[in-house]
Amino acid sequence: MSGGVGGVRPGGRTARTRDAVRRATLAELAERGFDGLTVEAVAARSGVHKTTVYRRWRNAAGLAADALDLAAEESWPLPDTGTVRGDLRAITALVLAGFDDPERGPTARALVAAAVHDPTTGAALHQFLLGRLGQAEAVVERAIGRGELPVGTDPGEVVRTAVGALYYRLFITREPVDAGQATRAADAAVVAARAGVFVRDGD
Incomplete structure (x- = not known):
C-alpha cells in the first residue's frame, strides 16, 4: 500500500516533518473540510515552512492523499471472536x-x-x-x-x-x-x- 499514490510522496522528507504535516492536515480537515483545506493553514499549524509544504505536497489534494497513505501503513485491530x-x-x-x-x-x-x-x-x-x-x-x-x-x-x-x-x-x-x-x-x-x-x- 505504501507509495500507492504516484507523485504525492517525494523523497527526502523527515519522519518528523511528515508526521507534523499529517497531523495538521487531519486537524484542518476536521475543522474545515476538504474545501477549506489549504497549504497555508497546514504550514501554519504544523510549523513547517510554507515553501517546504508546497514543494513536497503541492496542494490540498496532495496533503489529503499523503495523510491517507500514512494511515494505510498503520495497524488495524482485527477481531478474533471465534465466529x-x-x-x-x-x-x-x-x-x-x-x-x-x-x-x-x-x-x-x-x-x-x-x-x-x-x-x-x-x-x-x-x-x-x-x-x-x-x-x-x-x-x-x-x-x-x-x-x-x-x-x-x-x-x-x-x-x-x-x-x-x-x-x-x-x-x-x-x-x-x-x-x-x-x-x-x-x-x-x-x-x-x-x-x-x-x-x-x-x-
Whole structure:
C-alpha cells in the first residue's frame, strides 16, 4: 500500500516533518473540510515552512492523499471472536465508530467526500480501503477453515457486503446509522455467505 499514490510522496522528507504535516492536515480537515483545506493553514499549524509544504505536497489534494497513505501503513485491530458472525459484527461496529467518533469522524467523512470530487484523493482512498479490505478478509478465511462457510467463498465479497450497507447509508442516502443497523449488516452478510451466495464461479 505504501507509495500507492504516484507523485504525492517525494523523497527526502523527515519522519518528523511528515508526521507534523499529517497531523495538521487531519486537524484542518476536521475543522474545515476538504474545501477549506489549504497549504497555508497546514504550514501554519504544523510549523513547517510554507515553501517546504508546497514543494513536497503541492496542494490540498496532495496533503489529503499523503495523510491517507500514512494511515494505510498503520495497524488495524482485527477481531478474533471465534465466529465469523462475531468478527463481522465487530468490524461493522469498528467502521461505524470511526465515523461517529467526535475527533476522527469529521476527518473521515471529509476524506470520503473529497474522494468523490478529487482524483488524487480518490486514488489514495481507493488504496487505503483496499488495504483495509485485504486485512479484513482474514476473518472470512478463518471461518472457511473452521467450516463455518463454504469452501470457495470470496472473502472480499463477504466483507464488502457487511460494510457496504453502512457506507451506502452514510454517504449515498445520508441516513442515520446506529449500532443495530451495523449488526444487521454483518448478520446479513453471514446469512448470505452461509447460503453460498459468495462462492466463486467454478469453485
